[in-house]
Amino acid sequence: MEFRRLTDLRSTDGHAVPAYTFLPEHPRGGAAVVHGYGGCKEQMLGIAARLAEEGWASVALDLRGHGEHPAPLGEGVLYDVEAAVQWLRRYGKVAAVGHSLGGRLALISTADLVVAISPAVASRPSEEGRQMLLAFGSTTVRSPSPTYILELLRKMGEATQPGRPTLLLHGERDIPTLIEGIRRLSQELTNAAVASVTNFQHQETPLPETILPYLHRWFNHLDLKFNPEVLRRALEWLREKT
Numbered sequence: 529m530e531f532r533r534l535t536d537l538r539s540t541d542g543h544a545v546p547a548y549t550f551l552p553e554h555p556r557g558g559a560a561v562v563h564g565y566g567g568c569k570e571q572m573l574g575i576a577a578r579l580a581e582e583g584w585a586s587v588a589l590d591l592r593g594h595g596e597h598p599a600p601l602g603e604g605v606l607y608d609v610e611a612a613v614q615w616l617r618r619y620g621k622v623a624a625v626g627h628s629l630g631g632r633l634a635l636i637s638t639a640d641l642v643v644a645i646s647p648a649v650a651s652r653p654s655e656e657g658r659q660m661l662l663a664f665g666s667t668t669v670r671s672p673s674p675t676y677i678l679e680l681l682r683k684m685g686e687a688t689q690p691g692r693p694t695l696l697l698h699g700e701r702d703i704p705t706l707i708e709g710i711r712r713l714s715q716e717l718t719n720a721a722v723a724s725v726t727n728f729q730h731q732e733t734p735l736p737e738t739i740l741p742y743l744h745r746w747f748n749h750l751d752l753k754f755n756p757e758v759l760r761r762a763l764e765w766l767r768e769k770t
Contacts, residue, residue, distance in 0.1 A: 529550060529551065529552050529553065529580055529581070530549075530550070530551040531548065531549070531550050531551075531577075532548070532549060532551075533546075533547070533548055533549075534546075534547040534548065534549050534587065534615070536615075537587070537589065537611050537612060537615055538611060539592075539604065539607035539608050539610070539611045540607050540610070540611070541604050541607050543592065543597070543598060543599045543604075543607075543608070544598065545589050545590065545597065545608045545611045545612070546569065546589065546590040546595060546596035546597055547569060547587050547588060547589040547590065547612060548569055548573065548576070548587070548588050549576075549585065549586065549587045549588075550576050550577055550579070550580030550585070550586045551580070551585050552580050552581075552583050552584070552585060554583070555583060555584065555585040555619040555620070556582075556583035556584060556619075556620065557583075557584055557585070557616075557619055557620040557621040557622060557623065557640075558584060558585045558586070558587070558613075558615075558616025558617065558618075558619040558620065558621070558622040558623070559576070559579045559584040559585070559586040559587070559616070559622070559623045559624075559625055560586075560587050560589065560609060560612035560613050560616060560622065560623070560624045560625070560626075560634075560637070560639065561575050561576045561579065561586055561587065561588040561589070561625050561626070561630075562589065562591065562609055562612075562624065562625065562626035562627070562629075562630030562631075562633055562634055563588075563590075563591065563594065563595075563626075563627060563629075563630050564626075564627040564628030564629045564630050564631070564648075565628060565629040565648075565666065565669065565677050566594070566665065566666025566668065566669055567594060567595075567627070567628075567630070567754075568590055568594050568595035568596075568668075568754055569588040569589055569590045569595055569596075570588075570595070570754055571754060572588040572627070572630075573588055575588075575625060576588040579623075579625065584623065585616060585619045587612040587615065587616060589608060589609070589611070589612050590608075591605050591608050591609070591629070591630070591633075592604065592605050592608055593605070593669050593670045593671055594668070594669060594670075595668075596756075600670040600671065600672070601669060601670060601671040601672075601676065601677070601680070602680075603680065603683065605629075605633065605680070606633055606636060606637065606684075609624065609626075609630075609633045609634070609637050610637060610638060613637055613638055613639050621640040621641065622639045622640055622641070623639055623640065623641035623642065623643060624637045624639035624641070624642050624643070625642075625643040625645070626642075626643075626644060626645065626647070627645040627646060628645070628646055628647065628648050629648050629677070629681075630645075631644035631645050631646060631647025631648065631649075632644070632647045632648040632649060632681065632684060632686070633684075634647070635647055635649070635686060635687045635688070635694070635713075636684060636685050636686070636687065636688050637688075638688075639692075640692065640693075641692070641693050641694075642692060642693070642694040642695070643694075643695045643697070644694065644695070644696050644697070644710075645697045645698075646697065646698050646699060646702055646703075646706055646710070647696065647706075647709075647710065647713075648681055648706070649686050649706065649709035649710060649712075649713050650703070650705040650706050650708070650709045651705055651708040651709040651712055652705055652708075653678070653705075654703065654705045657703065657705070658675060658678065661674050661675050661677065661678070662674050662675065663743075663744075664743060664744060664747055666751075667748075667751065668751075668754075668755070668756075686713060687713065687716070687717060690716065690717050690718050690719075691717075691718045691719050692717075692719060693719050693720075694717055694719065694720040694721070695720070695721050695722075695723070696710050696713065696714050696720055696721070696722040696723070697722075697723055697724075697725055698710050698722075698723075698724060698725065699724070699725050699729055700724045700725060700726045700729050701729045701730060701731075701732070710722060
């Protein structure tokens with residue numbers, strides 16, 4: 529199996545779309561693997577690799593506003609997913625596999641198959657979610673404002689092909705409004721399966737008042753593994769030592 533960086537992926541509005549690909553020797557089809565809001569292609573490499581082991585030529589990409597993509601977050605974000613879908617057409621049928629925002633984009637893409645992991649299809653606005661975006665939204669998304677993603681989602685459709693084979697997944701303890709939206713959407717689609725993931729779920733627990741001032745430090749700690757400055761500094765140091 530070949531792993532390499534793609535250099536010829538380009539959206540229809542002219543942007544280079546940063547991506548990695550896993551290419552099995554005899555692909556059975558293609559899979560575009562799409563991260564969520566605040567994510568990046570590196571976070572999805574595990575899923576992309578497992579898909580490739582099953583024979584799918586997979587592409588993990590950066591959406592605009594994220595990772596190495598040169599453009600800010602905007603309404604053309606679907607063009608980035610479509611760039612990967614169309615590139616993968618050379619291998620036959622294409623699946624779009626996405627998480628959260630990536631799941632929503634997978635649902636409105638032209639892919640032949642969709643796996644939407646906790647897609648952002650909330651049935652109603654969540655004040656708790658808005659506050660989380662304001663207080664703990666991603667520090668790496670290049671966006672007009674922390675809540676711009678909510679405006680962007682309001683402008684998107686939810687599913688463009690009701691009869692397309694679709695798998696909708698959500699966590700058993702996922703965000704309640706997302707679960708409601710996913711279940712509603714599963715009833716509106718004619719060829720959709722929905723499943724609740726029960727393993728590796730955080731348990732509900734009483735939280736002390738001191739937890740709120742600590743949470744930003746917790747998230748900063750978790751996010752370091754995908755922080756581009758970490759990689760830059762590590763590579764510079766390694767070059768100096770060799």
